[in-house]
Amino acid sequence: METTRQQAIIVGVQLQNDTNFAYSMEELRNLAAACNITVIGELSQKASRINPSHYLGTGKIQELSMMVEDEDTLIIFNDELTPSQIRNLESSLDRQVIDRTILILNIFADRAKTKEAQLQVEVAQLQYMLPRLNGMRESLGRQGGGSGLKNRGAGETKLELDRRRIEERITALQAELQGQVERRQIQRRQRHKNEVPVVCLVGYTNAGKSSLLNAMVETYHPGSNKQVFAKNMLFATLETSVRSIRLPDHKTFLLTDTVGFVSQLPHHLVKAFRSTLEEVTEADLLIHVVDASDPQHEQHMTVTSDTLKALGADGIPTVYAYNKSDLTDRAYPAVEGGSITISARQSSGISELTGLIRSHVFNDYVQCEILVPFDRGSIVSYFNEHAHVQEVSYEEQGTRLRLECRAADYERFRGDFVELSH
Template identity: 65%
Template sequence: MERQQKKAILIGIHPGNRTDFGYYMEELANLAAAAGIEEAGRVTQKLSRSNPSHYIGKGKIDELLELIHAQEADVVICNDELTPSQLRNLEAALDRTVMDRTALILAIFAERARTREAQLQVEVARLHYMLPRLVGLRESLGRQGGGSGLKNRGAGETKLELDRRRIEERIVMLQKELEQLVSHRQTQRKKRRRNDMPVVCLVGYTNAGKSSLMNAMMETHNPGSGKEVMAENRLFATLETSVRSITLHDRKSFLLTDTVGFVSQLPHHLVKAFRSTLEEVAEADLLLHVVDSSSPMVERQIAVTEETLKELGADHVPKVFVYNKADLASLPFPSTDNGKVVLSAKLGSGISELTREIRERIFERDVRCEVLVPYDQSRVTAYFNEFANVRSVSFEADGTRLTLECPESVLERYRGSYIPLSESVHFPGS
């Protein structure tokens, strides 16, 4: 039988000086929908800070109780992270499951995690969140445990009867397994570095269209490859890092990486758990900061992403701002201006402009030169044909004369096996 959808009352504290409060309550509703929970009503209260014992005041609790009974709500979801005492007191007063924003995001991640690494990362973050909240916790975290898909039964499946010592032991065990997976991925990253493939990372707020943009790039430059990634119009559709090789018409190649989206108040434990995955961002050659240009809070979403990048130590990486979903906004597209590209990934409009911007950034260290490859060094000629952009070929008495455009590292590999006929000249990758 199909499981009945849970109904929730959303509650939030409006400090009075936040002009974006309404937006964040809307975002909370979208997060609830992403977790499969239907919004049944809202209760908000203007306070300079949350009530230390119950998050909201006593009068609002009575109002909340009436709404819960009237709407037959199963869950109450708070717009901020609750302290352990606030969580316990609210659940006791309301006799309902209470979740805060952090628990809700963890629930979504647990439901969406597909790879073993993502499942481990979410479980570690969830257990860290649980530690100070063991006493009085109801089924709110239990629902998260059920979606994690791990072999060993999680805290949700044992009704949270794990004590602190056993949870800490489990965290250690999971982190050891996670370290092995991280080590394997780091080895893959080192191999890519040895091949001198530039890495371009897609970053941005959740549901900004990063996966759609990756698919548009693949369709433009590598049509028919069958390597599209999942792209859905929902929050946190992507949790796993996806890497695709993009080959341009002149044989220049780079790796395009899709990463998990960011969100306001992304749980600290979750950022910490996913840090190893997000190392791709800090080590990239170029970041494409994808922005939902149709969002009413576009500037705030940009700020949240920039703050998260700084926390990850990736604020030094060069970036291009990509204003996506221009077809839903009032921006003219496609267009480029001073490191900003306006496009529509859905319509495939602006991909050539973005590609041009990427080329100018990541291939700026390429060189142009002429070489003579002796006929007995045919493997070198084959190597240049595969890894360099060969602009012209002529056959001389002493060997094959090639005009090349390529990274200097390509020339270095067989230095001494060919005769340079001109000095290497740097040129922009246009």
């Protein structure tokens, strides 16, 4: 059975000094497409402020009303609408009205796969709905149509019932989420105990973070089937994926893929996803992935930086990875200071990026030459597994190793071997 795509008109108000308006309308179009909605028209208005009652001025409301011929056509507004704006617009236009926030929430609801992501999206949706129930009080009250208070009371009672149910559901979901958060904190503490560095991929939605994670996994663990879902669409990744990357010299770090950022991300979602994004605040290094082929990539970088600042992660060392360079005229792979030009799709620049990661997260290693007595063979096994052993020879007193190991491991075993050079 063929499903017909919903049609919509997108509407926005350009305020004075708003230089990103055209881009944000284009992004609204992309968000609609991600919800399987076809945009058939666009209406915009320049104004010094947004109309508090109807978002648009009276003339524009009439113009919009004439544009909407089909009663099934949806009207999508570029900003988050207040409860009264939604009510007034639906009354004036006699059409369903939604805003940018509910569009993003719908995409998240559709894409959430893990239990935690689903819980977080539901909390965000309910928090969005709660004040909008309040805005419906008047229209519910009007249903009485002047036939006494009885009907209106029934409407309000139903409203209170809905509100209480939503509040109870939010409380229950948040308790369940807390359990998920605590479980992840235990996992994080375990990682800290194991002293495994954490490297986080951050960036705008659809910059290629998941593709980069997959390229790293395939480079260092070919055929391991540990790839994550990656697709050229907004918000393909909604949950944090962590992969352990073990380099040929036995150094290991954890690579984390995170949900992408977007301009005007609904504050409900920032709050709901804060626990997911906490991974970012505890990282040893951030890889800020940028879609270099997107003409708006500088704007995307600003949005990402602002979001990281809001999370309290702006002080973490950051490497900028300009991805999708195969779609530009940039030379790649190329390293310049703390930036690198790569193509995750072609796995080009992976070794150079690994070199940058190494220089940031493996600076607590020591080069040494040691002699391990034969009755301490387990230490030799440990270093073979967890250090980069460059040379081995056998002498009368034991096994001689020239190696590079973590300073913590060196200190841990220093009473069990003879130090020849350090």
